Amino acid sequence: MCNNAQVMNWDDLRFFLALCRERSASRAGKSIGVNHTTVARRISALEKEIGTRLFDRQPNGYAMTQAAENMYGHALRMEEQAQAIDREIFGQDAELTGLLKLTVAHDFAERVIVSRLPQFQADYPCIDLQLLTTTGLIDLAAREADIAVRLTNKPPEYLVGRKVLPMRHGIYGSPRYLRSAEGPANVILFRGGDVQPEWVAEHFPKAVTALEMDDVSTMVKAVRNHMGLARLPCYVGDSEPGVQRLDVRLTPSTWGVWVLSHVDLRSTARVRVCREFLFEALEQQRELILGERSSYYNGA
Amino acid sequence: MCNNAQVMNWDDLRFFLALCRERSASRAGKSIGVNHTTVARRISALEKEIGTRLFDRQPNGYAMTQAAENMYGHALRMEEQAQAIDREIFGQDAELTGLLKLTVAHDFAERVIVSRLPQFQADYPCIDLQLLTTTGLIDLAAREADIAVRLTNKPPEYLVGRKVLPMRHGIYGSPRYLRSAEGPANVILFRGGDVQPEWVAEHFPKAVTALEMDDVSTMVKAVRNHMGLARLPCYVGDSEPGVQRLDVRLTPSTWGVWVLSHVDLRSTARVRVCREFLFEALEQQRELILGERSSYYNGA
DNA sequence: CATCACCTGTGCATTATTGCACATATTATC
């Protein structure tokens, strides 16, 4: 059978998707790792081939036409299949060589994980480990990363893994702040909390909010700079010089430290050894994570 | 967000599919319209990029590996989406220009349709009509053809269209055979019928099977060459010189002449005008198709 | 208003891809 049906270049659809998402040839090019002029040319070629304009060119980017809108869902489903193929291939890989991508929240990476990586490298010299600590979303289905260390109370259902350790928090302040404090306490809160957090209501009912922040690494810096008290993960507070913990009881967090990967990659040798390595590394940091070696403020 | 996930060239998957189907680079190349060396190179490139062998090379072709088997379904689903995009684009085309592919069984094309096409060309000079009369399967979902004239009793559910006329059959023989016939009749049957057809049982119970064939065009040639009687569509028997019809009653066929196209193409201007043209062309040939101008054998 | 950051698009040199001609091997046919 001879199939002479008209065919477009399927790879142009990859460019099409990137442009739909980014709405600019420049950003799309960065997204998929090509020059922006290549994006523009591939889209023009696609438009010419199918005889339909897909984007309106504007000074600040590209706007999808209705034809592009109609195509988008189909292209997206092609991508899903391409990603499934990727995972299929990678998932059967029994080699302890090649690229492996690990994503960890940056503050956890800095304080808990990075010090363990030289050991992983020594154990598996042929694995090219890439550590991704961006604060943005990482898509494991798209294999932007192969393993994630996540601090969460509920991991996504499409990932498999386990909770290695629970997270523990403490109230931390600088010794100088704690010595000089009089009157209502200054508290440093996580941004987005409209209501007063439980720990404030229970232990510091008269507190004044000094600062709201959205990142624990910057919060601990503010604590260290005598701005007030903050509820922090123990791995943060106990690894920061110039900060001490208060001996107050807190309701334990439901959050935990999870090691996760995509179910399709469970047979990949690299993923397996890295996962096991992480289990052990986290266990070795158990006391830090659980706050069992906190330095408590004792009034001096 | 920067997406640095590993990417393969999606278009290579088109080559992959062709090779899975054809099992030879030569045939796959013909199938998708490229040189066989291009197929081989693209597959080698894909294998290199994903680090997995997909095919075993053999003297008479390529054999899929397990990895290729695992990929096949995903690639097939990508193709379905690409085809849907194709129909999406084509389906919105309001122009009376460009390519239009019409598929008709070859004997019906020769006897009923071809004589009408000059008129279509005069009416729509900018439409590039391609007539496909291959006896193989034509996939309208893949836009191997845009319109089909089909002789059937039950068209596929994914196509839309209408039955323009019923099919009518007659019993035909050559005048010479009919004049000289003595004793049991020789009958020429359609291949595959284990049991005696109804028309034979009813009108020629003592008949001898002279020949079994699988194509009405060759059957009518055998009839013309005095080999016996055959039940033929009227448009075949009545358009063949040297053949006459017997005046015997037959159970009317449930088959009909259908004009069909894919539902996605209902808005395409070219498809619409061609469909309407076919309705009219078939109506103009009504007497031929319904056997209303048969030349009956009268004993002379 | 000037500057900067970001955008799209053009031209050119470099790199990658493709078709063609050819070689070799295998199988089927006479």
Add this chain to the structure above:
DNA sequence: GATAATATGTGCAATAATGCACAGGTGATG
């Protein structure tokens, strides 16, 4: 056994695709 048909694969020239440098435009900021 000779021939024809079909297969995979290599080398080379022609063609296509790509990145880079540059140009011009727009909007935000100081």
